[in-house]
Amino acid sequence: MSRKLVILTEGHTNPHTAKTASCMIRYRRDEVVALLDGTQAGKTTQDLLAVGGDVPVVSSLDEAAGANTLLLGIAPPGGKIPAPWRAIILEAIGKGMNVLAGLHDFLTDDAEFVAAAEQHGVTLTDVRKNEERDIARRVGIRNDCLRVLTVGHDCSVGKMLTSVELTNALKNRGQSTKFIATGQTGIMIEGDGCPIDRVISDFVSGAVEKMVLQHQHNDILIVEGQGSLVHPSYSAVTLGLLHGCLPQAMILCYEVGRDRVTGVEHVKIPPLAKIIELNEMMASITQPSRVIGIAMNSRCVGAEEAEAERERVRAELGLPVCDVIRHGPDELVEAILEFKRGDGWTQTGG
Amino acid sequence: MSRKLVILTEGHTNPHTAKTASCMIRYRRDEVVALLDGTQAGKTTQDLLAVGGDVPVVSSLDEAAGANTLLLGIAPPGGKIPAPWRAIILEAIGKGMNVLAGLHDFLTDDAEFVAAAEQHGVTLTDVRKNEERDIARRVGIRNDCLRVLTVGHDCSVGKMLTSVELTNALKNRGQSTKFIATGQTGIMIEGDGCPIDRVISDFVSGAVEKMVLQHQHNDILIVEGQGSLVHPSYSAVTLGLLHGCLPQAMILCYEVGRDRVTGVEHVKIPPLAKIIELNEMMASITQPSRVIGIAMNSRCVGAEEAEAERERVRAELGLPVCDVIRHGPDELVEAILEFKRGDGWTQTGG
Numbered sequence: 001m002s003r004k005l006v007i008l009t010e011g012h013t014n015p016h017t018a019k020t021a022s023c024m025i026r027y028r029r030d031e032v033v034a035l036l037d038g039t040q041a042g043k044t045t046q047d048l049l050a051v052g053g054d055v056p057v058v059s060s061l062d063e064a065a066g067a068n069t070l071l072l073g074i075a076p077p078g079g080k081i082p083a084p085w086r087a088i089i090l091e092a093i094g095k096g097m098n099v100l101a102g103l104h105d106f107l108t109d110d111a112e113f114v115a116a117a118e119q120h121g122v123t124l125t126d127v128r129k130n131e132e133r134d135i136a137r138r139v140g141i142r143n144d145c146l147r148v149l150t151v152g153h154d155c156s157v158g159k160m161l162t163s164v165e166l167t168n169a170l171k172n173r174g175q176s177t178k179f180i181a182t183g184q185t186g187i188m189i190e191g192d193g194c195p196i197d198r199v200i201s202d203f204v205s206g207a208v209e210k211m212v213l214q215h216q217h218n219d220i221l222i223v224e225g226q227g228s229l230v231h232p233s234y235s236a237v238t239l240g241l242l243h244g245c246l247p248q249a250m251i252l253c254y255e256v257g258r259d260r261v262t263g264v265e266h267v268k269i270p271p272l273a274k275i276i277e278l279n280e281m282m283a284s285i286t287q288p289s290r291v292i293g294i295a296m297n298s299r300c301v302g303a304e305e306a307e308a309e310r311e312r313v314r315a316e317l318g319l320p321v322c323d324v325i326r327h328g329p330d331e332l333v334e335a336i337l338e339f340k341r342g343d344g345w346t347q348t349g350g
Numbered sequence: 351m352s353r354k355l356v357i358l359t360e361g362h363t364n365p366h367t368a369k370t371a372s373c374m375i376r377y378r379r380d381e382v383v384a385l386l387d388g389t390q391a392g393k394t395t396q397d398l399l400a401v402g403g404d405v406p407v408v409s410s411l412d413e414a415a416g417a418n419t420l421l422l423g424i425a426p427p428g429g430k431i432p433a434p435w436r437a438i439i440l441e442a443i444g445k446g447m448n449v450l451a452g453l454h455d456f457l458t459d460d461a462e463f464v465a466a467a468e469q470h471g472v473t474l475t476d477v478r479k480n481e482e483r484d485i486a487r488r489v490g491i492r493n494d495c496l497r498v499l500t501v502g503h504d505c506s507v508g509k510m511l512t513s514v515e516l517t518n519a520l521k522n523r524g525q526s527t528k529f530i531a532t533g534q535t536g537i538m539i540e541g542d543g544c545p546i547d548r549v550i551s552d553f554v555s556g557a558v559e560k561m562v563l564q565h566q567h568n569d570i571l572i573v574e575g576q577g578s579l580v581h582p583s584y585s586a587v588t589l590g591l592l593h594g595c596l597p598q599a600m601i602l603c604y605e606v607g608r609d610r611v612t613g614v615e616h617v618k619i620p621p622l623a624k625i626i627e628l629n630e631m632m633a634s635i636t637q638p639s640r641v642i643g644i645a646m647n648s649r650c651v652g653a654e655e656a657e658a659e660r661e662r663v664r665a666e667l668g669l670p671v672c673d674v675i676r677h678g679p680d681e682l683v684e685a686i687l688e689f690k691r692g693d694g695w696t697q698t699g700g
Contacts, residue, residue, distance in 0.1 A: 079552070104483065104552065133454065135583040138614050201554045202429070202454065202547040204586040229589075230635050233485040236554040236590025243585045264488050267636055281631065285580050286617055 005032050005100075006064035007073040008088060013037045013048045013057070015299065019156060020102060020185040021045075021073030025052040027164060027189045034064040035073070036088070050299070061092055072101040075184065079104025079128070089113060093120050102127040102184025104198060127184045128198040136205035136244055138286075144346050145216040148336055149247035149283075150225040150295070153254040153275045155234055155262050158297040158324075159225040160186045162253050162332075165324040167222045169333045178215045180223040182208065182241060196244075197226055197237045204237065208244025220340065223247065229278050232264050242282055247289055248345040250279055251332060255297040256309050272317060288344070293335040294321040355382050355450075356414035357423040358438060363387045363398045363407070365649065369506060370452060370535045371395075371423030375402040377514060377539045384414040385423070386438070400649070411442055422451040425534065429454025429478070439463060443470050452477040452534025454548060477534045478548040486555035486594055488636075494696050495566040498686055499597035499633075500575040500645070503604040503625045505584055505612050508647040508674075509575040510536045512603050512682075515674040517572045519683045528565045530573040532558065532591060546594075547576055547587045554587065558594025570690070573597065579628050582614050592632055597639055598695040600629055601682060605647040606659050622667060638694070643685040644671040 007025070009018045013035065025032050025045050034056045035045050041059035045052035058064055070092035072081070081089075081103055089099055089107070093116040099107055107113045107124040117124050148166070150159040160183060167179040179186070181193025194207045208223075215221055223245045227234030254272060261267040269275075276291045283289035294313055298306035306326060314321045322331040339345065357375070359368045363385065375382050375395050384406050385395050391409035395402035408414055420442035422431070431439075431453055439449055439457070443466040449457055457463045457474040467474050498516070500509040510533060517529040529536070531543025544557045558573075565571055573595045577584030604622060611617040619625075626641045633639035644663055648656035656676060664671045672681040689695065 104550070135613070138582050138617055197550075197552040199551055200454070200547075201549055201551045201587045201590060202584060204551045205583055229632070232488050232593045232596075232636070233555055234552060235593045236586045237551045239579075239589040240551060240586025243582050246582075263485070267488055270635060278631065278635075281628065282579070285620060285628075286582070 003031050003069050004067045005069050005071045006034050006036050006061065006067035007032060007071045008036045008085065009073040010037050010085060010088065011039055011082070012074045013040050015049055016156060017074050017076065018049060019075050020071070020188070022049040022051050023161060023185045024071065024073070024188060025049065025055060026161070029055075033067040034058045036061065036064065061088070061095060067097065069098045069100055072099070072103060075102065081105045090116055093117055093122055096120055096122055098123045098125065100125045100127070100188070102188065102195070104128060127187050128195040130195060130199055130207070132194065132199045132203045132207040134203060134206040134210060136209040138209070140213055141209070141246060142216045145218065146220045146249065146336075146340050146345065147212065147223060147245050147247045148220065148249045148251060149223045149242065149245055150251045150253050151242070151279045151291070152225055152228045152252070153230070153269050153272060154258055155227045155231055157253045157255045157258070158295060159253045162251060162295040162324050162329070163222045163224040164189060165329040166251070166332060166336065169329045170220055170222070170336065173333065173337070175220055176218045177220040177222060178218040180211050180215060180221050180245070182224045182226055186224045196241055197234065201236055201240070204240030205244030208241050212245050220336070221245070225253070228275070229282060230270055230275065231261055232267060239282060242279070246287065247283060248287070249336065249339050250283065250289065250291045251293050251295055252276060252279070252291050253295040253297065255299070256301050256306065272313065276317070291319065292339050293332045294319050295332060296321055296323050298323045298326055353381050353419050354417045355419050355421045356384050356386050356411060356417035357382060357421045358386045358435060359423040360387050360435060360438060361389055361432070362424045363390050365399055366506060367424050367426060368399060369425050370421070370538070372399040372401050373511060373535045374421065374423070374538060375399065375405060376511070379405075383417040384408045386411065386414065411438070411445060417447065419448045419450055422449070422453060425452065431455045440466055443467055443472055446470055446472055448473045448475065450475045450477070450538070452538065452545070454478060477537050478545040480545060480549055480557070482544065482549045482553045482557040484553060484556040484560060486559040488559070490563055491559070491596060492566045495568065496570045496599065496690050496695065497562065497573060497595050497597045498570065498599045498601060499573045499592065499595055500601045500603050501592070501629045501641070502575055502578045502602070503580070503619050503622060504608055505577045505581055507603045507605045507608070508645060509603045512601060512645040512674050512679070513572045513574040514539060515679045516601070516682060516686065519679045520570055520572070520686065523683065525570055526568045527570040527572060528568040530561050530565060530571050530595070532574045532576055536574045546591055547584070551586055551590070554590030555594030558591050562595050570686070571595070575603070578625070579632060580620055580625065581611055582617060589632060592629070596637065597633060598637070599686065599689050600633065600639065600641045601643050601645055602626060602629070602641045603645040603647065605649070606651050606656065622663065626667070641669065642689050643682045644669050645682060646671055646673050648673045648676055
């Protein structure tokens with residue numbers, strides 16, 4: 001039986017919070033029946049999330065005909081299940097629907113959910129659940145596999161989306177490429193990966209290294225970045241990922257106009273040049289690694305402002321710059337292929 | 351009933367692997383009855399670990415008269431219980447002894463240990479167990495509390511020991527000082543703290559920040575560092591700790607002669623100047639922070655070589671340098687007090 005999703009974002013349907021919802025609609029449109037948010041019923045996901053065309057926003061599970069799975073569609077800081085959602089989750093279970101979640105609060109740790117699921121014969125899936133217990137060893141990493149990591153000036157700027165767009169574009173050009181998903185939404189889209197922000201800190205880089213070893217028969221790995229080296233809450237995740245995948249090249253993702261750290265808004269985000277310096281310094285401890293392009297997220301500005309920003313950043317940093325949604329990912333794809341054709345990078349990495 | 355320890359290091363009694371054992375003997379000598387290692391029986395801990403005087407090394411639990419607690423005394427990479435130790439642990443439980451461990455493999459997750467403990471009415475304690483689920487917020491951190499973090503060029507170089515020595519020396523000088531323990535051995539010594547390498551990566555800096563908020567009524571916090579920013583396996587833990595405690599000053603700990611990363615020996619450790627640069631860069635993103643002194647661990651070299659190294663490093667880095675065991679911690683204590691008397695640092699941190 002194929003998966004048919006009703007995505008729960010009740011009270012949280014905005015592009016920032018409903019990241020999981022909007023990315024599932026973007027990349028798994030054929031599986032999505034409806035979005036459930038009683039506060040926005042009657043609209044479409046296009047209206048609210050700028051994606052999905054006529055996917056309807058409904059106010060009850062009954063209106064999502066044919067759906068067999070309830071997907072919790074948000075990724076809040078700390079990853080907790082909003083209290084008002086409990087009744088909706090129990091109602092879905094009662095109707096015989098599976099439930100799929102990517103939060104830190106596990107469905108399968110909740111006695112009431114587990115009992116209800118057993119009673120109604122449905123499956124609860126926690127994408128963030130993992131048993132990673134291996135440290136990184138830096139052994140067996142292939143020199144001739146190009147590892148490209150998306151890094152960011154903040155969390156939630158489009159690293160996952162950029163990674164998927166780059167992977168798809170590289171595949172379309174005949175490049176043997178694999179998307180390495182490291183977060184709950186990326187994993188739901190790709191069907192494999194590891195939720196590294198939920199891994200015990202001692203094993204973060206080991207978990208990433210394991211995915212690299214498993215998929216390095218591809219010519220290119222596009223690794224989904226997490227957080228930011230300058231994010232006071234999440235930099236542990238970011239550095240473990242950076243050192244676990246040992247990228248030869250990085251794509252810096254940022255959102256136009258964002259200058260305060262998400263969730264810690266009294267802290268300023270340093271300029272892009274500083275972000276590049278920090279990432280290159282921390283990535284280059286044992287081998288050269290550099291930022292080869294910039295993915296700008298210009299969702300909050302108009303076309304004219306986006307073009308002006310693109311030219312400004314290009315001139316300032318001397319790197320290719322594009323918004324992979326607005327402009328398409330070609331300029332960054334070219335940067336990756338040019339780097340791949342270049343000398344030197346295959347000598348590094350082992 | 352006071353705790354009387356027999357420390358299990360069977361087959362692993364060397365200063366590097368038996369770090370937990372040697373530090374408990376150094377700082378909790380009055381609680382230690384004996385060390386259990388059948389391969390070394392008849393010797394003393396002084397012979398094997400250069401600490402403890404006449405604490406005997408015995409070959410069976412029966413020889414550890416008066417002991418009421420078995421402490422697992424090693425901290426191996428990955429934190430697993432050595433298979434041959436299972437029988438010894440079960441024997442201790444059978445004799446009515448509590449068991450205390452700091453490994454990643456939890457005693458309390460092991461059905462056989464749990465059943466045996468229940469049967470014999472003893473307590474199993476896993477120091478690394480935690481339920482940390484708070485992200486760092488960077489709110490409420492006091493500007494007038496001096497936070498000093500010990501950082502390292504590698505793991506297992508003496509950051510915990512340096513932190514304890516500095517804390518004790520500062521207290522002896524009448525300074526209101528608290529040791530913030532972040533690893534299993536530090537926690538066993540101090541009686542509180544958080545095992546941050548076992549915390550879910552998203553919550554590492556939050557767990558550290560919580561300890562800072564709890565103890566910042568002291569004038570000085572000495573925070574136990576973990577791993578190293580250049581350790582490919584553990585740098586996630588290191589950076590989360592650095593950003594969670596937001597130190598105004600750091601003490602760099604290193605071991606004389608060590609030039610390969612522990613556990614990843616094909617990777618070279620960068621020079622100390624580079625280690626200082628990386629730590630200062632990552633610590634100074636939102637406020638100034640600098641390395642103010644060097645704790646050299648000279649356990650593997652003689653007195654003459656230690657002095658030559660001390661002078662060489664002093665001259666190269668222009669910082670106070672001492673081995674807190676060989677020379678005592680006074681030079682670093684002076685550096686901390688001088689920094690505390692200086693201007694500027696109280697303006698940072700919030």
